[in-house]
Amino acid sequence: MSDAALGRTPNVTGTKTFSINYGLFAFAIVALTILYICARLYQQAFGFSMGLDASSPEFDEYWMTLFKIELPVLYGAGALCWTYLFLTRDKNIEAITPEVELRSYFYLTMWLVVYSFCIFWTGSFFADGDGVWHQTTLRDTPFTPSHIILFYATIPIYLFFGVGSFVYAMTRIPAFCRGISLMHVFAVVGPFLILPNLGFNEWGHAYWLTEEIFSHPLHWGFVVLGWCALALAGVLMQIVGRFRELVPIVFKQDAASA
Amino acid sequence: MAIPKRKVNPKGETVISVSGLTPKAARYSRIFDFLVVAAVVPLFAGAFHLHVMLTVGDWDMYVDWKDRQYWPLVAPISMIMFPAALQAIFWVNFRLPIGATVGATVLLITTWLGRYANWWIWTGFPFTEGVPSQVIAGALLMDMALIVLRNSLFTSIFAGFAFGFVFWPSNYSALAPFYLPVEHQGMVASLADMIGYTFPRSNMPEYLRIIERGTLRTFGSSVSWVSAAFAGFICIFMHQLWWQLGRFASQTTFLKNGDVVKSFMGMKSRRAS
């Protein structure tokens, strides 16, 4: 990971020219797109052929193996990234220059763009697939071919970027370290809670509901937590608010040096 | 990246000139615009589509759930929520009368994407079985009402109602052919019933449909318009409620962080607290 994209400060204090590095951002979008498409292709290849009978050995081989691999890998990757962000934090965050701070705001925005991108694949694309899968086939396990991707792959991926954006902001941007952005907490913790809410979902399916009405109140926990996406508006306003102070300083310097 | 220089008044003032941004600052601000749009589109495609699927998904998903009693009622009530909140976010903070349209547009696009990639490619359902509803007509009316009325309360009253009310007619134009009658096994069925029956969903028995049942109806054939009017009524309140939620979500509150955490994160100075 490049220092610039992670907002590390050390050698740039004297620079008067403002610039942004898009490399890591573009890489994340491309890599995620490939990852999601591969996940969908895997469902296409092995959903109906190996994933209909949870008691069969093929199911174990193709689906439970994937489940056992993806969970530690994806959560492990998240934990590594968050730890890295923390360890490489600016140890004197108050002292960063306006250029660095402005750049960090841009990078925070990019984190949030990638987070939003992940929300799309999870909340729309794979959730839609989950809906149609469960109305098509009979549910005989909580670990169905659509759940193994939706709940146990795409959710850890968006957590990677949601929590990542939070750790990034807290370790790189003074305002987000000085105070805790309420709306940022909502935007990250709401979707995060979808994961524990799965417990309620599966409990309900086990005891009450074997039929798939997608709009059943049992699923509304996910809905309320999904509403938290709106809270990113607050983060946007926090960013814009700080831009008002930073932009004149950064670009005045730039104009003076020109 | 070129910034359109729109002269919006006789004095030659533009948004950029009044905002005080230097040309380079304006360029970066435009980059920021792109980033925000790049976040808004997938974020609300995901969150709004999930919301719709899990609140009124079955009606929206299947052509044989699109009845006259429940579909025109529950679908707009659920589908006004995100557009109303987005309207507040875009209008209150930026005076952009596009929030509702943004919500409705990303929803329709992402819904069709799912129909293609999941319904057709994966499970093989014909597109006729999954024709979704659209709320772009109602959303456009909401944005238009806002730009004219410039007031959330009147927008709720007039455009919230309109959103719910036009749901039925604006969707009926697209779906009318699916209500043609056919005779099947000596009984009448609509084509929509037949589509649902012919291409079976193993886990969707016929009785699971929450649709108009029985024959006795006070208003006879105008069932759908009664539903439309009722939907409009509820949408008035939904709009205002979600407008307020959009405003709530735009707040810039920072909670006080603990000194220990702050110093842990790299904040040395005491002054900061």
Add this chain to the structure above:
Amino acid sequence: MRTRTVQFYDVHFSKTDVKVNERFELTGKFRLMEDWPDAVTPPDIVFVSSVSPGPTIARVETYLNGEPARQSFAKLELGRDYDFRMVLEGRTPGSSHIHPSISIKGSGPLVGPGQWINISGDAHSFAFPIKTMTGLQIDDLQTFGLTNAIGWHVAWLAVAAAWLLFWLVRPLFLPRWLVLQKGREDLLVSLRDTGAGIIVAAIVLGMVFGGYVRANQEYPYNVPLQSGLNKVAPRPASPADAEVKVISATYEVPGRSMRLATRITNKGSEPLSIGELTTANIRFLNQGLPAAVANVDPTYPRDLVARTGLELSSDTPINPGETRELRVEATDAVWELERLVSFLTDVDSKFGGLLLLYTPSGKRVIAEMGGPIVPVFTELK
């Protein structure tokens, strides 16, 4: 649970190899068990269906006891039998595992024995023509009406895109917010913009109501979605020629063997021989009885017929009026494979099944049986 709800029997697939667009029939009967478990909603609202991996088959017609079964049925009776017939059609080439199923509101689908149906041909050649009551001949139910629906959606997207672009080409978030902070709203939304809004609103209203009027003119004879519950009478009850009482039942876990001590009374006029024990689609046959073996349809899935068959402590027929105590043993790994040993973990450890008995003249007597079952975790001596 599955051993105590719906017992399918006489299930027959008219073909197992079909071409795309070729029809085949799935027929059979089922008994709704008298000793219905508490955890399963009673069959008050029932739908006759099939289970397939997606719509790989098309459903043409379905019947329950000869009544049309496109809609659901109200109040089927426990302890009674029903027969079903489904006319299906190959749609997606490949091998599809198809089951009959009985869906019960509140409990979901209870699935009958599945068979592999090989569908050959070209997927694109599938079409489902249908004629409407208005005389319109529709070539394919998969595509009819789609051009209109997608056309409307594209039209709405076009209007929305025009409106969005009208705004998105302008400087957006930071500058607009700064200008708003300076109280210059006049710069952000001009009178011209308001005028544009009024024009768009007029276009929208024109599209909404114009489209609605046009649709009504074009389709004046439309009907709402059809729904409602149908009634159907059960098959005539067969005379209770045999009464089966389970005295004790054990399931030996390591040996995968169900052992029953039964008391059977022949109440009919002919001697009775035990031919088969069937439960949850699994069949244990008395292989020494030709009538029982002949009762297995050639299309019945082989993996659901236990290889070892049924072992009886006495093979001689039970005479009319006689009551005999018999030990019945059904041993096969299929208990585990089909996950029927849920009574090991259920809060209500009971089982059920049908005992099929035959007279020398070939008459079949179906007797329901069941009761508590005790798992044995060590090998019985």
